Amino acid sequence: MTEDEILKIFREHSALLEGHFILSSGLHSDRYIQCALVLQHPRVAEQLCVALGPKLGELGAKVVVAPALGGVIVAHEVARALGLRALFTERQNGEMTLRRGFHLDEGEPVLVVEDVITTGKSTRETIECVQNAGGKVVGVGALVDRSGGEVEFDVPKAALVTLKVETYDPDDCPLCKAGKPAVKPGSRPGNSKPAEQS
Ligand SMILES: [Zn+2]
Numbered sequence: 001m002t003e004d005e006i007l008k009i010f011r012e013h014s015a016l017l018e019g020h021f022i023l024s025s026g027l028h029s030d031r032y033i034q035c036a037l038v039l040q041h042p043r044v045a046e047q048l049c050v051a052l053g054p055k056l057g058e059l060g061a062k063v064v065v066a067p068a069l070g071g072v073i074v075a076h077e078v079a080r081a082l083g084l085r086a087l088f089t090e091r092q093n094g095e096m097t098l099r100r101g102f103h104l105d106e107g108e109p110v111l112v113v114e115d116v117i118t119t120g121k122s123t124r125e126t127i128e129c130v131q132n133a134g135g136k137v138v139g140v141g142a143l144v145d146r147s148g149g150e151v152e153f154d155v156p157k158a159a160l161v162t163l164k165v166e167t168y169d170p171d172d173c174p175l176c177k178a179g180k181p182a183v184k185p186g187s188r189p190g191n192s193k194p195a196e197q198s
Helices: 003-012 042-059 072-082 121-132
Strands: 016-022 028-033 063-067 085-092 095-098 109-117 136-145 157-162
Touching: 003 016, 003 042, 003 157, 042 072, 042 109, 042 136, 042 157, 063 072, 063 121, 072 085, 072 109, 072 136, 085 121, 095 121, 109 121, 121 136
Parallel strands: 063 085, 063 109, 109 136, 136 157
Antiparallel strands: 016 028, 085 095
């Protein structure tokens, strides 16, 4: 699938909105990505991860690990596409940990996947967690790299879509200055959960 085809899928599911948004961090942005809205459809989740998997399949991983919650479905579907195990890390007292009896063999090759790479912070924390558990991270994958490809790791990285999403300080936001009303996506009752991106 091409980037345009992937973006079409995101737009069709309102997972990529264009306009003027207030992120949970308080920053303003011209685009908003909510991967949960595409991943809520198992067939679409499968289709996207089947497209992502082969970009990472040559790296020899035995396990796919993602940070919960956003990455869990991505890890599951990428692992399914590649015939691997899928684990997830979760925060305990603010620290990324492998719980639930999840185990990595010493030196076991691992792919770390995410739904969206924004600053790379949660990816880095997951990499560190995998390394502390004895695993060897051989690659990073994401459905969307919204850093415009700027975030890098010490291992190969693959994303289905690379976007440069600008964020603005509300006091210095060109969209505000242009008089465009800003909306908080997912903040209405019964709508999707508030943004977890910064
Ligand atoms: Zn604004």
